Amino acid sequence: MVYKVGDVENLMKGPIDARRFYNSEKAIVAxxxxxxGAVLEKHSSKEFALLFVxxxxxEVEIGDNVxxxxKDSLIEFPxxxxxxxxxxxxxxxxxxxxKIK
Incomplete structure (x- = not known):
């Protein structure tokens, strides 16, 4: 099956556009x-996650680290x-x- 970002609605308003275009029992991709100037405020997730630019x-803040x-950088979120x-x-x-479930 093929999933396209443009096929789903924006989950946020304002200066951040977030589109979750894959969601299964194994993973979520957005x-x-x-x-x-946009800021995705501090939050946590129950899943292990990867962010690829x-x-x-x-700028990514994880715990006390910044x-x-x-472009082409990858970081993991415990x-x-x-x-x-x-x-x-x-x-x-x-x-x-x-996010890997």
């Missing part, structure tokens, strides 16, 4: 677009750890998030 640059990621994603640049940033 594409998130962050406009300049498709375009632009983002990472600056650019379960139940607070994390946030911020676009501090003047360009749009796009990331792919994969």
């Amino acid at each position: 594409k998130i677009t962050l406009q300049p 498709l375009s632009g640059c983002v 990472y600056d990621l650019e 379960e139940n750890i607070l994390h946030s994603v911020t676009n501090k640049t003047s360009e749009v940033a796009e990331v792919l998030v994969v």
Whole structure:
């Protein structure tokens, strides 16, 4: 089966566009677009997750650690750890998030 980002609605409003285009008992996949200055506030997830930067640059905070990621960078999020994603640049940033159940 083929899944397309454009086939699903945006889950958020404002400067962040989040589209969960795959959701099964094994994984969740979402594409998130962050406009300049956008902040995906601190939150945690019960699943292990990976974030891959498709375009632009983002700042990722995981617990007490801060990472600056650019295009083609990958970072992992442990379960139940607070994390946030911020676009501090003047360009749009796009990331792919994969949560493994």
